[in-house]
Amino acid sequence: MLNFALSDEQRAMRDSVRAFLEKEIIPHEPQVLSNERAGRPGMEDEQIRDLQLKARRSGFWGIATPAEYGGADLGPVMTAIVTMENGRTFVPFRFGGSADNILFEGTDDQKAEYLVPTIEGERRSCFALSEPDAGSDARRIRARAVPDGDDWVIHGEKTFITNGHRADFAIVFANTPETATAQAGVTCFLVDRSHGWTSHPIPTMGDMNAAGLSFDAVRVPSRNVLGSVGRGFELAMQWIGRGRWVIPARAVGASERMLEMAVSYANTRRTFGQPIAEYQAIQWMIADSHVEIESAKWLTLYAAWREENGIDGRHASSVAKLHGSTIANEVADRVMQIHGGMGYTKELPIERWYRELRVMRIYEGTDEIQRRTIAKNLLSGQVRLSDIGGVLR
Numbered sequence: 215m216l217n218f219a220l221s222d223e224q225r226a227m228r229d230s231v232r233a234f235l236e237k238e239i240i241p242h243e244p245q246v247l248s249n250e251r252a253g254r255p256g257m258e259d260e261q262i263r264d265l266q267l268k269a270r271r272s273g274f275w276g277i278a279t280p281a282e283y284g285g286a287d288l289g290p291v292m293t294a295i296v297t298m299e300n301g302r303t304f305v306p307f308r309f310g311g312s313a314d315n316i317l318f319e320g321t322d323d324q325k326a327e328y329l330v331p332t333i334e335g336e337r338r339s340c341f342a343l344s345e346p347d348a349g350s351d352a353r354r355i356r357a358r359a360v361p362d363g364d365d366w367v368i369h370g371e372k373t374f375i376t377n378g379h380r381a382d383f384a385i386v387f388a389n390t391p392e393t394a395t396a397q398a399g400v401t402c403f404l405v406d407r408s409h410g411w412t413s414h415p416i417p418t419m420g421d422m423n424a425a426g427l428s429f430d431a432v433r434v435p436s437r438n439v440l441g442s443v444g445r446g447f448e449l450a451m452q453w454i455g456r457g458r459w460v461i462p463a464r465a466v467g468a469s470e471r472m473l474e475m476a477v478s479y480a481n482t483r484r485t486f487g488q489p490i491a492e493y494q495a496i497q498w499m500i501a502d503s504h505v506e507i508e509s510a511k512w513l514t515l516y517a518a519w520r521e522e523n524g525i526d527g528r529h530a531s532s533v534a535k536l537h538g539s540t541i542a543n544e545v546a547d548r549v550m551q552i553h554g555g556m557g558y559t560k561e562l563p564i565e566r567w568y569r570e571l572r573v574m575r576i577y578e579g580t581d582e583i584q585r586r587t588i589a590k591n592l593l594s595g596q597v598r599l600s601d602i603g604g605v606l607r
Contacts, residue, residue, distance in 0.1 A: 218512075224292055231299045234272055238265060242305050243563065251560050256306050256421065259380075263335060266310030276311030276333060280318075283333055285311050290518040294463040298511070301467020304563050304570065306421060310335050314385060315456050316402070316449045319441055328383060328404055340381035342372040342405075342427055343450050353447070357429065359388040359401060364436050366390070366403065368411075368429040374577070378425030379415045382407050385453075386429070387446050399444035403434050420570040454578055458531035459517040461574055462510055462538020468567055469507045469545040475564070476500060476549040490552070499548040506541035513537055529591050536584035539574035546571050 220228065246256035269275065278293045279285020288296070300308065313332040317339070320329055331337040348354040357370025368388050378384070383406045392398040405411060410432045416424040441449050477500060480491035490496050513534040520527030546568045550557035557564040575581045591597040 220295075224295065227288070227292060228295050228299060230272075231274065231296050232302075234269060234274060235299060235303060238268060239305050239307050240303050242307075243303065246305050247560065247563060247566070250421075250566070262307055263310075265307055266335065269309055270311065274309050277309055279311050279313070279333060283330065285333070290459070290522040291515060294459060294514055294518040297460055297463035298467040298470075298514075301464035302471040304468070304566055314339055314341060314453060316385070316440065316453050319449065320404075321437075323437065324404060324440065337383060338377060338381045340375050340378045340384050340425075340427075341453060342375050342378065342384040342386045343454075344374050345371060346373050353400075355387060355389060355400065357386070357388040359390050359403065359434075361390075361393060361436075362433070366401075366434045366436060366439070368403065368405065368432045368434060370429050372427040372429075374416065374422075374424045375413075375427055376577075377423050378427050379413045380423065381413075384411065384427060385440065386411075386427075387450055388429075390443055393443065396443035396445075400446040400450070401443050402440040402446035402449045404438045404440050405429075405432060405434050409434055418573070420573055422573055455528060455531060456521075458535040458578055459514055459521070459527070461578055462514045462534045462542075463518075465538040465542035465571065465574055466507060466511045466514060468571060469503070469510070469542050472545055472549040472564065472567060473500065473503050473507060475562075476503070476552045479553055496552060499552060503541075503545045503548055506537075506544065510534070510538040510541050529588065529597050532579070532584045532587045535579060536581055536588070539571075540581065542571045542574060 242257065242261075249256050274286075276283065276285025277288050277296050278290070279287060281287045296309070311333055313329050317325070317329040317332065328337065328339070332339055343355070345355050345357060347356060355370075357368065357372065359366040359368045368386065370388060372378070372384075372386070375384070383404060386403045386405045387400050388403065390396070390398065390401040407413075410430070412428045412430075413425045414428075416426055418424050440446070477491075480496050480500065481489055483490050513530070517527050517530040517534040520530050546564065550564050550568055553562065553564060556562055559565065579587075592599070
């Protein structure tokens with residue numbers, strides 16, 4: 215018999231995370247809205263860092279980071295649950311103590327120079343894969359790196375790189391030629407800003423912190439190759455694959471919080487002598503939103519469960535990412551409609567979520583890419599509809 219219940223430990227962790235967020239993070243929401251209305255950042259980096267350290271003192275550090283690096287190593291399912299809780303607030307806060315999953319593939323020296331300082335919050339990374347002509351089709355990247363003695367020289371442009379203007383090192387993917395010891399292909403490099411790359415912010419409709427990165431004959435020592443020369447594409451897919459169930463987890467949290475706002479407003483807002491909750495149009499929007507949120511929640515947890523149990527979760531993650539990103543945008547639209555004119559103002563966070571959630575349908579694999587992947591798995595027979603959840607053979 216299937217058991218959908220959380221364990222006592224999981225329930226206690228979820229409740230503790232929720233209590234911390236309600237006490238320490240959510241009270242900052244009015245400040246974030248006020249700052250953004252004034253054209254200032256929602257929160258300064260120092261404020262976020264202080265909150266992360268406060269969370270660390272409460273035991274929330276490195277949710278998915280292995281214990282040997284000081285993390286809690288809670289596993290994918292609990293990470294998804296914590297991410298859902300964190301998604302319930304629009305304060306730009308994330309629990310500290312984490313690092314890009316592919317940094318754990320580094321050498322001992324690379325771990326000491328990049329991984330450990332990133333976990334401790336002393337360094338900040340960015341994942342530099344996308345280019346002006348290579349977004350979802352990552353195999354079309356044009357950036358190149360050529361060997362020169364004991365170094366590699368990188369030329370190229372990257373775009374829409376999250377945190378690219380703030381990072382002090384970039385995880386860069388570039389084409390490399392065939393060498394005496396490696397095949398031609400994409401190679402991953404750890405490139406410090408001090409090596410010479412530059413960045414410029416890209417204004418977006420949401421708080422994505424996107425940037426363009428330029429590499430003009432940037433020289434990188436060979437010891438900064440992450441993994442093997444010519445084998446970087448696998449690392450890129452490993453990084454992207456994890457995000458495909460983390461993103462819908464955030465979407466679920468935001469959607470739940472917005473629906474709570476809609477329920478509260480519908481019960482108190484009166485028109486023509488009665489609460490708008492009495493109108494069928496409002497009831498249907500609330501009911502549809504609840505059904506969609508619940509379905510996205512279980513699809514996300516299922517994808518995380520597959521990863522936690524060492525089962526191929528690529529198809530399940532694509533399903534969760536597509537559905538979670540889509541329903542979050544639908545819920546935001548309905549909640550704004552329920553609030554009417556007030557929902558459209560910057561006095562409430564709904565319009566902010568409306569803008570923020572839109573990017574979920576674009577990054578880490580667009581809706582169209584997810585549909586293409588899902589359809590190809592079904593049409594090729596790799597996934598069988600008769601199997602629970604779909605199974606990649």
